[in-house]
Structures are given as structure tokens and as C-alpha cells.
Amino acid sequence: MIEQDKVLACVDQSHFADHVTDYAAWAAKRMDAPLELLHTLDRHPELGNGKDHSGAIGMNSQEILLTELSQEDEARSKAARETGRLFLNRLRERATNAGVTELDVRQRHGSLQDTLTAQENSVRLFVLGRRGESAEVTQRDLGRNVEQVVRALHKPILTVTEGFTEPKRILIAFDGGIITRRGVEMVAASPLFKDLPVHVLMSGEPRADGPKQLDWAKDVLGAAGFDVTPHWLPGDAERVIAQTVTGQGIDMLIMGAYAHSFWRSWLFGSKTTELLRSAKLPTLLLR
DSSP, X not given: OOOSSEEEEEOOSSTHHHHHHHHHHHHHHHHTOXXXXXXXXXXXXXXXXSOOOTXXXXXXXXXXXHHHHHHHHHHHHHHHHHHHHHHHHHHHHHHHHTXXXXXXXXXXXXXXXXXXXXXXXXXXXXXXESSOHHHHXXXXXXXXXXXXHHHHOOSOEEEEOSSOOOOOOEEEEXXXXXXXXXXXXXXXHOGGGTTSOEEEEEOBSOOTTHHHHHHHHHHHHHHTXXXXXXXXXXXXXHHHHHHHHHHHTOOEEEEXXXXXXXXXXXXXXXXXXXHHHXXXXXXEEEO
């Protein structure tokens, strides 16, 4: 069992798990870090087998009914564990074929958020699909757990989309704040993006210190050996980022995430959620 400095990939039983595994394998190899594939099993006692228990009356009927329901729940749990084991073994083979040498798989009962927060101290990078099993049916463009999970964590989280393309050009959405400055320093120090061209973009409202902030980011990345292209493009951040991604052939976006409280986002909307919905490329979220 891997306990320290790992890449932790959260997978569920959808075809999106393949893409999460591919990006997690890429990151683990780049960072020379162990990889763990994690599958969580939620208990849903409300999901029965459709049997009608309304006629269960008579002597000891309550005890008999409880025993029967317990046995049904245990049978469902056992079947889910076995299905999950086979699913994880397939993903293990996929990651091994991608070149990962230190690899573990784990299956846990409980909520995804609680499981990840419990492991955070041993994780360097989380990898999470923006869509999952529910999107197979609903075609939801952003999984229902993404915001809650990201808000609960403090380590970087790579959220991935459908399909895998090995990143060749990186874009940092930079605002000069503490989170994105920390992100620039992280990129400079990490082997994850070593030797990849990096674009640094400032957008939003015009600001007098914009050029100075960009120069700082360029200097930090340049000192670490990166080929840096700065962009100062005032305007709506979502639109400017989308145009830059397309115009510069960007493969991965790096940005701060959910800086405002949940309730403020609920009332006024979240820029992070809007960008994740509109950006069709993997995005590394900084907290």
C-alpha cells in the first residue's frame, strides 16, 4: 500500500475512468511518483431488489424481515466489491502498459470527499474526472461532486475531460494573487511541466501593476529553465482564456479555484465552475 507523495486518481465505473487513468499515469511518470487508483463504494440501502415486503406479518416477522434485508444488502455489497475489483484490475493493467512502475489500487466504502480528505497528507496530486457515472445517463457537463471535492482539498487537483492528449503547451491563468503566484512557483519547482513551453495570461479588468506582475511570473519560470510567453489581454476572463487556448494550441490550463465561499458562489455563481464547463481541456486547480 502506497502511503506517501503519491498521485491519487479517483475513478468510478464509467468510460471516463480510462481518461483519468491515462492522465494520472502521465503525471506519475513525469513526477517520478507512485500512483494509486482509488474507487469508492457508496452504500445505498434504498436500492433494493424490488421485492414487496409489505405482506411480512405474523410471528417473528420483523426479525425475519430484518435478516432478509441484511442478507440482501450484504449480497449487493459483495457483488459491488467484486465488480470494483475487476474494474480496478483492468485500470491497473492500463496504467502499467502506460509505463507506471509503482502502482497500487484501493477500494473504499464511504463518500469520495471524506475518503480524499483523509488521505490528503500523503498525496502530491489528485486526478479527478469532471464527469463520472451519472454523466453516462444525464450528459451533465460537470460532475455533481467536483465543486464539493475541490473545496474540501488543499493540494493541486487535475480535473480531466474526455480523451487523452499528452500535454505539450501549458497556460497559467494568472491574476497576481497569492494562489496563482504560488501556482507559478509550483510549476517552476515541479518536474510535472519540465521542458514544456508555458504561457502566462493575465485578463480581466485593466490594472496598473499588470505588466509588473507578469514580469515577476516570467522571471520565476525563466530562472527555472522554462520557455515563457506572457500575455496581457484585458477583457472577460472566460472569453480571453478560451481564445488563448485555441490560438496558442494549449493542452492544459492551470488556474486558482473557488476563492469565494460556497454561499457566495451559490448566490452569484462561480467563475471556476463556469470556466470548467466551458474549457474543454484538462485543468489543474490550485487551492
